[in-house]
Amino acid sequence: MFFSYFAHELRTPLNAMSLGIGNLQEEFILVGDFSPFNEDSAVPREKEKFVVSSSALDILGLLENSCEEGLKTLQEMIAYNLIESRKVLLSLKQVSFSSMLTNTVRKHSIKVSGGVRE
Numbered sequence: 001m002f003f004s005y006f007a008h009e010l011r012t013p014l015n016a017m018s019l020g021i022g023n024l025q026e027e028f029i030l031v032g033d034f035s036p037f038n039e040d041s042a043v044p045r046e047k048e049k050f051v052v053s054s055s056a057l058d059i060l061g062l063l064e065n066s067c068e069e070g071l072k073t074l075q076e077m078i079a080y081n082l083i084e085s086r087k088v089l090l091s092l093k094q095v096s097f098s099s100m101l102t103n104t105v106r107k108h109s110i111k112v113s114g115g116v117r118e
Helices: 002-027 054-084 097-108
Strands: 028-030 050-052
Touching: 002 028, 002 054, 028 054
Parallel strands: 028 050
Antiparallel strands: none
8 A cells, every 4th residue: 555655656746747848848949940930921930939959958858758767667666566466467478688678778878968968
């Protein structure tokens, strides 16, 4: 029971952060892409967007990925808890080790350029 409550208390703020980051990404446009008008007409854009640098968008992307990884880890912990309590039974399946390794390396590789993580 404690774990279910604990998981809910973690999942709720992680979901809120993830949604907030997604909303921010929709509100921002790159400095070079800024045009106060639609390309097809002289009518101003329907929704005002904020102009930011690409490094700000990169940071939002990192935050989004971190939230997703946190939610995924939490979901795996919930699944493990269900397995331990014998509420769910395991079924084994074959996986590609090279694919799993490639995905893990890709997710955890960090490029640093100009002091900003990409």
